[in-house]
Amino acid sequence: MSRFYDLHIHSWHSSDADFAPRHLFEMAQKTKIAGLSFSDHDTLAGIKEGNRLAQEFSLDFIPNVEISTYYKSRQFHLLAPLIDYQSPELIARLQILTEARVIQARARIKKLRELGFEITFGEVVKETGHKVPMGPAIAKVLLAKKSPKVTLYTTGEKATNGIIAFYKDFFSEGKPAHVKVEELETLEALRLIKNCRGVPVLAHPGAQGYKADEDIMETFVRNGLEGIEAYSSYHNPESVQQFLDWAKNWNLVPTAGSDFHGKVKPHVSFGSIRKRGREMVEELLERQN
Numbered sequence: 001m002s003r004f005y006d007l008h009i010h011s012w013h014s015s016d017a018d019f020a021p022r023h024l025f026e027m028a029q030k031t032k033i034a035g036l037s038f039s040d041h042d043t044l045a046g047i048k049e050g051n052r053l054a055q056e057f058s059l060d061f062i063p064n065v066e067i068s069t070y071y072k073s074r075q076f077h078l079l080a081p082l083i084d085y086q087s088p089e090l091i092a093r094l095q096i097l098t099e100a101r102v103i104q105a106r107a108r109i110k111k112l113r114e115l116g117f118e119i120t121f122g123e124v125v126k127e128t129g130h131k132v133p134m135g136p137a138i139a140k141v142l143l144a145k146k147s148p149k150v151t152l153y154t155t156g157e158k159a160t161n162g163i164i165a166f167y168k169d170f171f172s173e174g175k176p177a178h179v180k181v182e183e184l185e186t187l188e189a190l191r192l193i194k195n196c197r198g199v200p201v202l203a204h205p206g207a208q209g210y211k212a213d214e215d216i217m218e219t220f221v222r223n224g225l226e227g228i229e230a231y232s233s234y235h236n237p238e239s240v241q242q243f244l245d246w247a248k249n250w251n252l253v254p255t256a257g258s259d260f261h262g263k264v265k266p267h268v269s270f271g272s273i274r275k276r277g278r279e280m281v282e283e284l285l286e287r288q289n
Contacts, residue, residue, distance in 0.1 A: 008257020018262030035060030083198030
């Protein structure tokens with residue numbers, strides 16, 4: 001497909017991503033992406049700029065957001081293409097999540113300091129330019145110091161993807177700097193997205209830590225799920241086929257998105273998912289309230 005769409009791209013409004021909205025549009029133009037979404041983590045901050053850039057670059061831009069949710073103590077991410085990003089209900093709910101992430105970041109850094117790492121919340125905010133630094137952003141600042149305590153992740157056996165490796169070793173559940181954060185319950189998030197004219201899509205259902213099974217899917221569909229991100233950087237051909245079968249079985253829109261971040265996920269290249277075009281957006285529009 002020569003004119004493909006990617007509905008899962010992160011701008012630097014996600015603290016674990018690297019590139020400004022303009023740079024992403026420039027990359028889209030070079031790689032012949034015809035349409036894109038900024039699916040930033042629990043924030044709508046890049047959407048207005050995206051709308052302006054879409055006019056300048058003559059590309060299609062679809063409002064979106066990636067919302068962190070939980071169901072039965074497990075984490076699931078929901079995409080919300082076509083969301084009404086000016087909805088007071090949505091803005092208010094995301095603000096609560098933002099405040100919770102600040103509390104989480106401060107607590108994570110406190111635990112790291114107790115483990116002997118030299119790092120402060122103010123330092124992370126200054127270095128990253130984000131008032132709400134997520135785990136990979138904290139890890140990025142810490143690893144840049146290149147102290148002996150992080151050698152394993154800078155030049156050692158885990159250096160290939162050191163930021164993500166550090167995140168898994170310290171911030172994952174059960175690890176020494178893990179801090180639980182307040183998130184939306186998935187069924188509540190499904191209702192919120194639909195109330196705000198978005199189309200709820202389950203993000204990367206085959207990715208480690210976010211895998212869904214048929215029982216979970218059945219519940220999500222009963223509660224308003226309208227799409228599944230079948231084509232993703234995390235999915236091999238077998239899992240893609242499984243998710244396409246699920247889409248057919250539950251009458252869901254199969255969507256395509258790379259989950260591009262930049263350096264944090266070097267294995268995910270920009271423009272790597274070339275599976276669906278404008279027809280995907282038309283299918284989503286048919287599901288919009």
